[in-house]
Amino acid sequence: MVKILVLVILILASPLQAQTTPLEPGGARLMILHDRSRPVVAEMVKLTLRGEYDLTVALENLRFPDSKEYDWMQIAPDRWFQERIGGRMIQIFERDIALFPRQEGQIAVGPVVHELTHISRSGDRIALEVASAPASVNVIPFPHSRQPLTAKTLVLTDELSAQPGQLGPDEVLTRRVTIEALGTLAHQLPERPDLQQPWLISFTQPEQRETTPTPEGPVSRVVWEWQLRPRTGEPGVLPAFAFPWFDTDTRQIETAAMRPLPFGLAGFGSNVSSGASDALKQTGLMALIAVVGFTVALLILLWGRLPAVTHAIRRLRYNPHSAALERATAQGDLLALRAAAERYATWSGRIDPEQDRLLSLLDRAIFDTEADQSFRPNDWLANFLRRQRGPMPRTKV
Structure with missing residues (x-):
């Protein structure tokens, strides 16, 4: 009974305090020592599994139990060394374990089992299982509402x-x-x-x-x-x-x-001013196109053929970003192509869901490293321009 009480005290004491009670000749014992008395949820608790064996150990395998109450991992190589206990040199085994409680309250750890094969004085190999007493860790709540870290x-x-x-x-x-x-x-x-x-x-x-x-x-x-x-x-x-x-x-x-x-883009304000200046420079051309368009539309109304001519006029309008589109496509510069396509579509004022899909396809080719690498700028541009121009409307005669 006294030995059991001593063992419990040692388990709950400091982690590096070794067992000092004498070990019986040919005896073996295994203990769980830990370094935290009241850890919070998810806090690392360093366990030292210490075995004391008055044996000649040939083979060993230690089983540490899994549990839904904690995570764990071994953090250092096993240590085997000799230590004098009770006047005799005893074989010592130590393994360090990091344990992470998943919940508050009393967390049970163990028993831990060490499977040994030792050699007797007669040279025989003898199998032996040494089990530790279970230990417990008193875990307190994590002091924050967010995920414990x-x-x-x-x-x-x-x-x-x-x-x-x-x-x-x-x-x-x-x-x-x-x-x-x-x-x-x-x-x-x-x-x-x-x-x-x-x-x-x-x-x-x-x-x-x-x-x-x-x-x-x-x-x-x-x-x-x-x-x-x-x-x-x-x-x-x-x-x-x-x-x-x-x-x-x-x-x-x-x-x-x-x-x-x-x-943001560098010089965004100057870009806006430049865009306004370009728009002013195009005012004369746009005014001329508007006058011609109005005149033609008025004439066609007399024959009921407005839709076809209106579409033809729209196709004749010059988009100042066409050259940038073609240049970026020829060079295979997808970033420049994306910028030119957005300016082209914004200037024309006609963007439909299919064009949005094409722009997203181009974005994926630029930014997504796992995207299909067979992207063809020429084919993409042809589809984009086809959607921009739109289908020719049918005319009733």
Whole structure:
């Protein structure tokens, strides 16, 4: 009874306090030692499984039980060494486990079973199972309403390939966010935020998550990457995203954040002025076209043939962005093609759902690394221009 009480006290005491009671000759015992008395939900609890064997161990296999109450992983190689206990040199086994409670309350751990094959003095191989007493961990609630996230250290890095508020006309911004934390598992790190905005073209790369064991605890890492570009030159702002986490050293809630980003094209105001100037320069041509169109339409009304002639006039109108479309297609420059197509469609004032679909198809060819690489700019442009001109209407005679 005294031995049992001593064992319980040792299990609940500091993690590195070894068993000091004498071990019977030829005896074996296994203990669970841990370093936290009241961890919060998801906080790493470092367990040391310690075996003391007055045996010559030839083979071994340790079984640590899974449970719906916790996650766990081994964080360091096993250690075998000799230690003097009760005046005799005893074979010592130690294994470090990181345990992460999933819920509050009393969490039961174990028993842990060590399967041994030892060699007797007569040279025989003898199988033996050594089981530890179960241990318990008293877990308290996570001190925040968000998803539990705890770490000894946590660093968020937000990298940008360019200035988001000074993008060039055909420039794509790459945003790469990395979160690294000591003392947590990869699946406990935050979920990827949604950066979609009505004014933004966004393509998301597959996220990367990994966990690396170290003697201090697992180091986990998640990487998110986006390709971003404004749909137009109008400025916008991507909001900030905050991730609260519990610092296991200071016992305080800290916050890691992705900063807000202003988005827009460089010189957007001058672009608007330039567009207005171009429009003024085209006023004379447009006035002449309007006069001719009105005259022809008035004449055709007399013969009831307005639809066909109106469509013919529309097809004769010169779109100043046609040359940029053809030049970008010839060069295979998809970013320039996308910009020219948007200006072409905006100038003509005729955009239909099929053209929206074609523009989305072009966006995917530009931004999506997993998209079909057989995209043909010439075929795409032919379909786009065909939709822009529209079908010839039938005329009743």
